Amino acid sequence: MMVSESLSDSVKSIMDVVGHNHDVVLREIALGSTGRKAAIIYIATLGNAEVINKSLLQPLMQMKAADGDADSDRFKERVIDATIVLTELVEDDSVAVCIRNILTGNTVLIIDQINSYIILSTAHLEGRSIEEPKSESVVRGSREGFVENISTNISLIRQRIKDPTFTMLQYHVGKRTERELVIAFIKDIANDQIVEEVCRRIETVDIDDAGDSGFIEQFIEDNTFSPFPQVMNTERPDRVVNALMEGKVAIILDGTPFVLIVPVTFPMMLYSPEDNNERWMYSSLIRMMRYILAFVSLYLPSLYIAFISFHQGLIPTKLAISITSSREGVPFPTFVEAMMMEITIEILREAAIRLPRPIGQAIGMVGGLVIGQSAVQAGIVSPIMVIVVAVTAISSYTIPIYSGGIAMRLLRFFMMFAASMLGLYGIIMVTLLLLSHIMKLKSFGTNYAGAFVHYHPSNWKDSIIKYPLKWFKERPNLIDPKDKKRAN
Template identity: 60%
Template sequence: MYALSSETSLTSSLPANIELIMGVIGHSGDIVLRELCILHSPCNAALVYIHGIVDTDLINDYVLSPLMHGKIEVAEHGDYGDKIDYARLKNIVASSVIGLCEVKEVSLLEVCIENILSGKTVLLIDGIEGCMVLGTSGGKSRNIEEPVTESVVRGSREGFVEDIGTNLAIVRKLVKNPNLTVLFYRVGRETRRELAVVYLKNIANDTLVEEVMRRIEQIDIDDAPESGSIEQLIEDNPWSPFPQLQNTERPDKVVAALLEGRIGIILDGTPFTLLAPVTFPMLLQAPEDYYERWLVGSLIRILRYLLVFMGLFLPSLYIALVSYHQGLIPSKLAISITSSREGVPFPTIIEALLMEVTIEILREAGIRLPKPIGQAVGIVGGLVIGQSAVTAGIVSPIMVIVVSVTAISSFALPNYSGGISLRILRFGMMLAASILGLYGIVLAFLLICCHVVRLKSFGVNYAGAFVHTHVSDLKDTFIRFPLFLMKQRPKIFRPKDKRRM
């Protein structure tokens, strides 16, 4: 087997070129080598491609058939017999014979191999130096469907798929703008996955684009199987529980981000696109906020902030009030709580941790099981275990209510990664409440606020409009102002073109 060098070039000899290519990848059983003779020409040729990731109909109809059945006259008649004009032969084949849009010449063996592995077909002709790379990528892929993780009542039903070409085509269809720029990279030393950085060059800040490119170019890993791997390798603070890039399956969400001056990172093999940078308020925004009238969108957004508060603080507040600050509870409610806890052998913190861990187990089991079974496990398991725990006197009924409301609140967040962060912090808040009561909750909350204020996402403050001085950005934070009043793009991203309307 030959060692693949970046300086190895293909020659003009067909047998030598076949030996070079097959010496690198010929050990694999899905490599197809199709030798042929070009009609009306004494030249031999060969096609090399990988079965399963090419469109064989394209190869048969627009490559093989024209080469084998078309009339190609390239011989020059001289005193010493016919002589082949190889320059003319190459020009005729590329411009008149092969009926494909993508035809390019390649001379380096490394580039030739990379194109074959990407689903292209390589055409080798005896006497012509190098090869021709033909755009025959194909194979089976998933159809465009509605995103599973980000369903909406009103809005597009179109979602990304695992093919990067299809995803870029969807974005291009929605953004018919010559300023839309796509930069391609290869990530993974062993897998060489294709990655695209997408942005609008008339809007996105050049410093931001350069920073994203710099971090991607520094990635050195065997494989990046999902965009989550890219996210972990380019984020600012890997020790933070908060996601510092936004992931989405929705093309309309990506387009909206590009128009704000943000950058999209699309990886081949996953439907999840990364958006950089991101701020915490953006994790609470959903596409429907902008598709509905501003009063409806604002009401739903305020509700989300309330649910975030409940998901983070409700169990810890219950622990603090029952354990340390009983005097702050209304008398009738205190009597009701006391009577419901009669016979419970555990302190409030143990009771809460038991129920929270049980909910997390049910949630994880429901995700991993087949969809119909998973739903049944989540519903039946929650009802049976909760009722059994209350009947056995292990937990109180009001604790079941508190934990259930908390779990439902955490499901209401549009961003799954943000919901996971909330679940992690909830356990910390519960422990702080069990040690210092309300003082512990306040101290833990201040620590979280200090961390969020100091956290950066590609140089942008993670707290977003909560801390910076651009008042206009507050129009799209707690509430969503009417569209005719949102005339400027978010200034926190420092876009070149600041006005959108």
């Protein structure tokens, strides 16, 4: 429906849709001595009452009659340009657009005999203050994290990027509950094809309510059945800024503190923002350690099962005797023993996350110690198995991206099944399948394997070993950025 010149008809077209809510406020006023009437509609629980009273109602009700008021267009211009003291306002003639703005906390002004609505930004939404990100802690780096308000999140990025070509495209997603979504990129760096593909996929999102960025992630990823995350989510503005400076694209959704970054490669799951803040020697050492620990978290239980069940001859004699003596009296096969302990660890991990923080920490520490010690004393599992599972769990915590750690935990069980059936041959077969899958997998047209398949010097300077910052003369060639030169 479109706006009507009749004030009562225009008000009725909106109130028929939202008027049943007790917090919807309709205020009809006389515009001073001009002889015209008007109405404002807003939601009391979302609007800023002080701003509405001082910047909207008072100026409108104190208007004086002037020459030319009989002309509706001139009168509307006087209201907008010389009366209302709000900086953010737009005109529209669609009832649907007005209702959407009312439901987001804005105020709609309707003036009699004027065939357009005036939408004013008066939203006052409650939210938490900026805090340190809980899911991506660093020793050296920014302590600011995203919040649930999209305007605050955009400001955190704008404070760090002063580039005039920094571009943001606005969308609305959700059929029932529309949420604002912004696609951010640096126009002079980002590849146009990637930006167009991101926009195309966002436009195809068909959902009632995109409650979190995770909903958007599942709609726009390339391979739904891949265990690897193809879209990165982060709470850290500095990580987003670094990605934008390399030519990547950020997706910001209202109502969530997690911003999405595309395209993504597997090595990015092992990078931390702290790597850019430390000297190259420290960063390279820590990064190599993360690769080793990711390998340990994926393969250690399956290798233990394979050696104990199939390849005992490959174990050194003294170690084999020690393992055999520790397993004496254990009633279960190695695979069952490992599965029991891995599932127990997953249960403790999940319980620690869901419970209140002080209780969760106690459950994680005390539960692991008590259950492990009790299981060993009862002869259900061997001490060496407790050590293997504990080292595996600790290794998985070193992966900086939570979704990357989940992928390793999932694949670990496939490795254990393969090891229990075919030993080392099973592990090798699953590894080959994983490698072939990673080599074929793409994220918005970019190879997921990253620098491991792109033999270009600019890609290897920030891969397993981080080169000195002075050597970074070019941006990574993976996504073919427009501006390939860095300014050091």
